[in-house]
Amino acid sequence: MKAVGVIVEYNPFHNGHAYHLQEAKESAQANLVIAVMSGNFLQRGEPALVSKWYRTKMALLNGVDIVIELPYQFATQKAETFANGAISILEAIGCHSLCFGSESGDIHSFLQTVNFLDSHKELFDENIKRNIKTGVSYPKALSLSFQSLSSTENLVRLDKPNNILGFHYLKALKHQKSSIVPLTVKRKNADYHDEHFATETIASATSIRKALFASNENNSPIEQYVPDATSRLLKEYLSDYGHFHEWENYWSYLRFLLLHSSPDELREIYEVEEGIEHRLIAAALDAVTFNEFMQKIKTKRYTWTRLQRICLHILTNTKKAEMKRSGDKAAYLRLLGMTGIGKEYLNKYKSQFTLPLISKLSAYKERDILLDIKASRIYAFGLGNQTREKLLNQEYKQPPIYVE
Template sequence: MKAVGVIVEYNPFHNGHAFHLRASKEASKADIVIAAMSGNFLQRGEPALVSKWYRTRMALMNGADLVFELPYGFAVQHAQNFANGAVSMLTAVGCDFLCFGSESGEIDSFFKTIHFLQTQQKTYNDNIKRLIDTGVSYPKAASLAFHQLPSSGQFLDLAKPNNILGFHYIKAILDQNSSITPLTITRKNANYHDEHFASETIASATSIRKAIFSSEKHDVDVGQYVPPQTKQLLNEYYHQYGLFHRWENYWRFLQYRLLQTTPEQLREIYEVEEGLENRLIAAALEASSFLEFMEKLKTKRYTWTRLQRVCVHILTNATKTEMTRFSDKASYLRLLGMSTAGKEYLNRQKKLLGLPLVSKLSAYKQEDILLDVKATRIYNMAIPFAQTKNLLQQEYSHPPIYLAEKDR
């Protein structure tokens, strides 16, 4: 059985994601699709709209065959580490292909750009350092530094978010000597960060979340932009828990953490650097909401995304020491869900897996997974107390979701 891998968040799963899954199978001629999916906190430093279990169901109902959790230590990270963790997982589970969406849509442009940068590495790094010293954020500095290189206009546009991720996916494949063959398809209709609906059926996850949160009762109809299964599961989650997760649900917990922590202790948290600890505490003393806090905190040097990631790490007390273990490769495969075809593939592949397979947390004791446990506990604190206890226990006892073919 041939397998194509995808690296995803599904926050929430929408029509563009469904197109990506179909196109990935068609382009690779694979038998199954394997997803490396972020857990309850995401790469841009946000809580997922609904839990990883609900997003796993969305994925399985719409064409994914195996869903593995990308560990917190890679999921809430900058693009390079995010890619390293996801690619190492897809390699370990035996994927033949990795298919990602990009603004480019041309796989050769990624390889040419990587080779070009290798020949210009010192100049590129010097340009980045010089630009950062002027107060520019790292992502902006990296993009500007690239465009200052001679002949850079002939290569990939590294100012585009999906191109950046794709660049790091392919670089991870090369760095890890993975046997995965990368493929890319052109991102359809909506751009990654679009906040408004751009077509009648395709919209970015950002615009879908914005529409949901703009309705007081969260009953806004986004049905034309998401598969019926997603709409059903979103309604079910809200009916059961009374909320969709967003940063404001965690503001008082974050404020408490900041106001009871010393600057010295904050400096031990991952990504807290260059005196940021003092700005964090000062902003927490004055802000009455997460949005106000972020507006007080934001500077040219720090992107909104990076600051949100810092806030997640403060919530979970993810220290620099803990997070250093997550720069290279994943150390386990946490199975969240499978289809009938996925189960068959896993049975065939089980003895060939490159990493330990974790199907139930209570049977696995490795230290690295404790960050995932902490993240889930914090994520569930937004939910009414009466249901929190069951959810905390569920993290240890929840078996992988199995979706038979008749239920897809």
């Protein structure tokens, strides 16, 4: 059986994702699709719209055959770390190929870019450091450094979010000496950060979330942009839990932690550096909402995404020492769900997997998966008192979701 891997968040699953899965399976000539999916908190340092279990259902009902959770230590990190963790999982579970969406759509340009920058690594790294010293963010420094290296080769643009992720996927494949074959599909119609609906059937997850939060009702105007299963599950989540998750739900907890902590205590938290702890505490004293807080702490050097990740690590009390101890590759395969063919694949090949497969949390050492457990517990606190308990207990009691 031939498996193609995809690295996803599905926040939420939409028609563009369905197109990607179809193209991935066809271009890889694969029998099934394995998705490495972020858990309850995402790469941009924000809570997922709905829980990982509901997003797993969306994936399985729309073409994915196995869903493996990308651990917190990778899912909430910069692109390079995010990619390394995800690739290590796809390698461990035996994927033949990886297919990712990109603004480029040309895998050869990605391969040339990785090789070109490897051959100019010293100069490239020096340029990044020099640009960071001017006060720009790391993503901006990366883009500027890349632009400064003139080349006549067919290189991919590294100022686009999905191109950047794709570049780091290929770097991770090369670094890990992986045999996985990389493939890419050009993003269709909507850009990653589009906040408005631009076409009749394809929209970005950003614009879909914006529409959902604007209405926060069962009749939200997104039906034409998502499969029926997604629409049904979003309505079901609202009915079961009362509302979707967003940072404002967690602001009171974050504010308490900031005002309760000393600067020395905050400096122990992952990504809290360069004295930003003082800025965080000062802003927390005045800000009434999370958005107001973010506006107060935003600088040219610190992107909104990086600041959200810092806030998330404070919220989950994730220390620098914990992240360092976790390493740069995944230590386990947390199974969230599967279809019939997915179950067949697992039964046939799991003895060959190079990492332990976890289908029951209680059967695994809690210390090794503690970051994921903490994240799920904190995620539940974004709900009201009555619905919170249901989600808190789900982390231990929910077996992998099975879809025939």
